[in-house]
Amino acid sequence: MKIKNIAIVGGSGAVGMVQSWILAAAGHTVTIVSSRTQGSQRLVQLQKHGGITFHCPEFDDIAQSLPETGLSRDSFVKKFVGIKPVQLRMEKYLDQEGFTSDELISKVQLEQLIREAMKIPIGPHLNVANHVKNIEIPQDYIAVTVKATGLTKLLAQHINTIPQLPNTPVATFVNGLMPWFRPEPDFGGMRLPALHNQYEYVETLGLNRSMGGIIIKYGAVADAPGLSRVKTPVQNARTVIGPVASVEITPQLLKIKDLYESAGLSVLLPVSDRGIAQIMFEKLALNMLNSPAAIFGRNIGELLDDSLTREVVVNAVNELYEIAKTQAVYLANSRDSFIKDLLSKLENVRPLIPSTLQDIEAGRPTEKDAILRAVIDLGKKTGVHTSYLERIYELLAEIEHQALVDRTQVQPFRDKVLALLSQAAKSSKHPFLAANFTVRSIF
Ligand SMILES: NC(=O)c1ccc[n+]([C@@H]2O[C@H](COP(=O)([O-])OP(=O)(O)OC[C@H]3O[C@@H](n4cnc5c(N)ncnc54)[C@H](OP(=O)(O)O)[C@@H]3O)[C@@H](O)[C@H]2O)c1
Structure with missing residues (x-):
């Protein structure tokens, strides 16, 4: 039996809304x-809005490329909307509105069409529930897209509704080092304290039906x-999914793969422990930019353009690279070629x-433990130096504290951090670790 009914817990958030839209557009009940x-x-x-509207960069490309004279309905759909659920949705809408195949679509009509066609109203395919206890039973699959901090x-x-869904697979899509990752046997049997809430979550659900998910390029x-x-083309997005307790390709796992693929999403299954570790560390390398971005209040470009903040990023990735090696994960032939790439x-x-910078700006707690603390824990247990990661963590924790208590203090704190860092750069090759750039001197 295929998966038909899906509950997305956290479905009103960024990842959850995208998953909900795509699966509902492909005809599933979400x-x-x-x-x-x-x-x-x-x-x-979301209820006030009456449904979910979807937008992706491909739509802007369509608007740019469409000649003023228009394209026929069919070539418009096929040529520009390469994303399966979007295509399905658009075709259905055009049929409903009585657009014939050779009818031309103009630029003016386009905006209207996208706006109307891309809204999936709350109705037969899209339901809402305001609490997990109110999910209608049975559900064939539950995807959890809340942040690590919400678990x-x-x-x-x-906890009381779990027994009602004894066999339903539950996949948790939380960023960072994941509880389903088993460290190398030499360092084995260990739990990473920073992932405490995640272990608790998957173990209470039951390891037999717990899945871990990683989303890439979303x-x-x-x-x-x-x-x-x-913000990135949906066609590039990848969903990695696997059971927490084993690396077996179970019938349950194949059903979930089918589900996402029926909606046009690309799915990777971990074929071995090392396979999943590789993907996770590649994602973690990108995460290493999250915390510096939040500390310095900069986007990726700004972070890399300034040699001072670039040095912080490069050294954080260096430390991650060394930690990955202890887990038999080689991110590239050499550390330098990995960083360059x-x-x-x-x-x-x-x-x-x-996202960490977005959290700080919005005054929300960050996912610092899953993204950073767990990596530091692993580094400590495996004997890798984590001086950069630790200092980053300390500063992020302080910025987060400021953001939660009094947001007006965040920018003055950042200014002070940068001023002290550039001062330290005059006397040190590694200003971020220099004695005259200490967290204590910043406070
Ligand atoms: N955004 C991306 O492109 C992306 C990419 C890769 C990985 N990720 C990871 O995916 C995860 C989700 O990220 P996101 O960006 O989607 O976060 P988000 O926008 O904050 O969404 C999380 C949603 O969960 C809801 N929620 C929290 N606690 C809940 C509960 N007890 N019951 C039901 N709903 C609850 C939140 O509601 P409230 O806001 O009302 O609390 C929010 O709507 C994170 O671990 C993130 O790092 C995200």
Whole structure:
């Protein structure tokens, strides 16, 4: 039996809305679960909007390339909308509106069409629930897209409903080092303290039906009530999914793969422990830019253009590279070639504002433990120097504290950090670790 009914817990957030839209557009029945008690009350706003609207960079390309005279309906759909669920949705809408195959679509019509066709209203394919306990039973699959920081509360909320869904697979898409990652046997049997809430979550659910998910190249943004957007082309997005307890390709796992593929998303299955570790460390290398971006208040381009902040990023990635090696993960032939390649890839995403910086700007707690602390823990246990990562963590924790307590203090703190760093650069080759650049002197 194929998966038909899906609950997306955290479905009113950035990743959750994209997954909900894409799966509903492909004809599945999706229940978006969010909590009214959360600060932003996104579910309430989404209900007001009456559904989810989707936007991706491909739409802007269509608008740019469409000649004023227009294209026929069919060539418009086939030539420009290469994303399967978008194509399905657009075709259905054009049929419903009575557009014939050779009818021309003009630039003026286009904007209207995209706006109307891309809205999936709350209705037969899209339901909402304001609490996990209100998910209708049965569900064939549950995707959890809350942040790492929300898992403890979520577990407390649905602990009583778990027995009602004994066999339903639950995949958790949380960024960072994942609890399903088993460190090399030499360093084995260990738990990383920073992932405590994640171990607790997957173990309470039951390891037999817990899946871990990694999403790559998504760039999902929850713009406003019900407005879902991806900043990078959907066609490049990859979903990696695998069971927490083993690396077997189970029938359950294949069903989930089919589900995402039916919606046109590309799925990778970990074929071995090392395979999943490789993907996870590649993603972690990108995450190493998140915290410096939040500390210095800079997007990727700004971070790399300034030699002072670039040095911080490069050394953080160096330390990660060494930690990966202890886990038999070789990110490239050499550390230098890995960094060079990474930096050149980052040139394509210069305007990107990493999620940790977004969290600080919005006064939300960051995912610093899953993204950074867990990596430092692993470094410590495997004997790798983590001086840069530790200092980054300390500064991020302080910035986060300022952002939560009094946001007006964040920028003055950043200014002070930068002033002290450039002063330290006059006397040290590694100003970020220099004695005259200490966290204590910043406070
Ligand atoms: N955005 C991306 O492109 C991207 C890419 C790769 C990985 N990731 C990772 O994916 C995860 C989700 O990220 P995101 O950007 O989608 O975060 P997000 O926009 O904050 O979405 C999380 C959603 O979960 C909701 N939520 C929190 N606790 C809940 C609960 N107990 N019950 C139901 N809903 C709950 C939140 O509601 P409230 O806001 O009301 O609390 C929010 O709508 C993170 O680990 C992130 O690092 C994201």
